[in-house]
Amino acid sequence: MDAGTEPARLAELGPELPAVQLAPLLAQFAAVARLEHVTQAAALLAMPQPTLSRAVARLEAELGVDLLARQGRTVRLTRSGRLLLASVERALAEVERGAEAARAEADPATGRVAFGFLHTMGTDAVPALLRDFRAAYPLVRFQLVQDYVGAMLGRLRAGELDLCLVAPVPDDDPALAARRLDEQRLHLVVPADHRLSGRRRIRLAEVAEEPFVGLEPGYGLRAITDGFCAEAGFVPRIAFEGEEAETLRGLVAAGLGVALLPPALVPRPGVVELEVTAPRTRRAIGLAWAAGRPLTPPAAAFRDFVLSRRGRLLAHD
Incomplete structure (x- = not known):
């Protein structure tokens, strides 16, 4: 590739590519900077010493500054090198924290x-x-x-x-x-003084003209209620909408409508739960x-x- 075309190609690919290219070079530079010895850093990274030396030289060329001052087999950080190392150490520490969080999330015992x-x-x-x-x-x-x-x-x-x-x-x-x-049975919940409250079982079609209270659209129980009413041959007339079953039970107790709800764990005053025989109201x-x-x-x-x-x-x- 013609060297003159490389900057233009990088510009076309956007600002992220240099960071992607620099990331491994920065980690390699940090190893050299910590040990102040290229050969020892190469052994730590399990890579040939000449390859590591070229990586650090490439990083210096990319940044346009000298990061290391060579003194025989050892190296010393320049002022620019010290500034860069401080940022690289912070970045590597953040990466390690992220890796540790990912490992902890998936730990079989403590995830x-x-x-x-x-x-x-x-x-x-x-x-x-x-x-x-x-x-x-x-x-x-x-x-x-x-x-x-x-x-x-x-x-x-x-x-x-x-x-x-x-x-x-x-x-x-x-x-x-x-x-x-x-499967969970859904009961028709009616006010305690409702005309059907003395019954134990009813057909859903018997309350086709009654106002209903129901969950808001998007809730699964609302879709299920609409479906059972359709099976019984009518569209429920929704008088009030809520977000929780117990709220609906309270609205029924206040005489504001009837509702199809799962059985209450603790009986609530003011309402009666009736078994629906047709259709089979189970979810x-x-x-x-x-x-x-x-x-x-x-x-x-x-x-x-x-x-x-x-x-x-x-x-x-």
């Missing part, structure tokens, strides 16, 4: 798992999972995220989460792998992770543990 789950799973199912898993892996750390399904799956695809406990299960997304774990709960992206050892261990609880994830009513 971190980024785990997302539904709000409705956070009361009992997820705490029980974490308690039982930590019995075998007491030092594994967790980043816990509660959000609506669409947001969690987006973060899963982006690599921000390792695993998500979701409903509905994303069976048709090629970017995700998913396994069904359990599948599943575990999802990114397809084609390997999990860290702690995340893989937690995934396998959760999958081993298939059919035993929920307290069945």
